[in-house]
Amino acid sequence: MNRMISAGRIWWISLLIGQLQLAGIDSLPPLKLEAAYPQLVFDRPLVALSPPAGDERLYVTEQKGRILILPRDRTLNAIKVFFDITERKPYIENEEGLLGFAFHPQFRSNGKFYVYYTQHQPRRSVLSEFQRLATSPDQTDMTSERVLLEIPQPYGNHNSGSLAFGPDGHLYVGLGDGGSANDPHDNAQNLRSLLGKILRLDVNERSGSRGYGIPQDNPFIGQGAGVRPEIWAFGFRNPWGLSFDSLTGGLWVADVGQNRWEEINYVIRGGNYGWNTYEGFHLFKEPASAAVNTIFPVIEYPHSQQFAEQAVFAHDPGLSVTGGHLYRGQRLRGFQGVYFYGDFATGALWGLRFENGKVTHQGTLVPPPGAGQPVRNISGFGRDAAGEIYVLAFDGIIYGLHPIPE
């Protein structure tokens, strides 16, 4: 049973895998970042997306509680405030605020969308449905709120809140482990807690007293008293940037590490992604047997070169991963099928290609800003109706990606 092997052996296996995996990885060409909306500066932008059909405008969330509609003409500075809960003060601690946003797949006809935000006294995350105003579709009907779920949060960090609809029409919700450090309550491995999980909900149904339905093929239905049927996958610390590949329907998510390893994961039904027994490929907390059938990341990277000799992949260091999207756009030739991700602390942008269970390409697309240049904290990624990808940063800029002419 592989879960019974010792930490030392895990390390040795990791090193061996590393040598194998380092061998066959090709690089990717560099890109450059340019402000996509040169007239606009945002306050802590986190999510940018276009509605599912018929509207190519980008909607951008700000952590303090607004969703803004950006102009079609990107040279203009006219924005519309679509949604605003800033007076509810969701943003108090650094990782709190309006953290998640997703359009219902039938938004065009039903006007529904979903947000995830922090509230206090008591401290909790709220997952709610809203509807746009029938009479003024670029505004939200603030009386339309329907709370689907309130999740008590023991600490101010690791709230995740990343939302995405899958090709199955269900809403996937990323939840962090509850916060503090080390997952002190072991939430992520506990199937009776919603924390440290990715949930899968049917927003069109109701199940008993719940404000949502439980899809019949969720993996943990009937798995024991108190086991939460909402869970799709578990063992996450702070899943950030939940995203579906628009071509294959594959689910990708970053998981922010503690002190050593950042990771990118490909998520499958019922999967255990290891935390807090593993951080990346590395045993974090004895015993290894506490995490059953751990699925290791697609890729990991270290917090410093100090850990490089234990690394499974040759990869630049960073401190806090930001998950992005898999590219299916048209404008960046040679990047079809590349997953974009970055680091909040260093501002580096990377890409990787993952085929048949192996990383085939990986590279630094945009290096961190040099000494003396402004810091570019990459806080989120955007994707528009054409599948083009944007980088959101706390310098307030929404960046587009451009090839570097040869």
Ligand SMILES: [Ca+2]
């Ligand atoms: Ca993991």
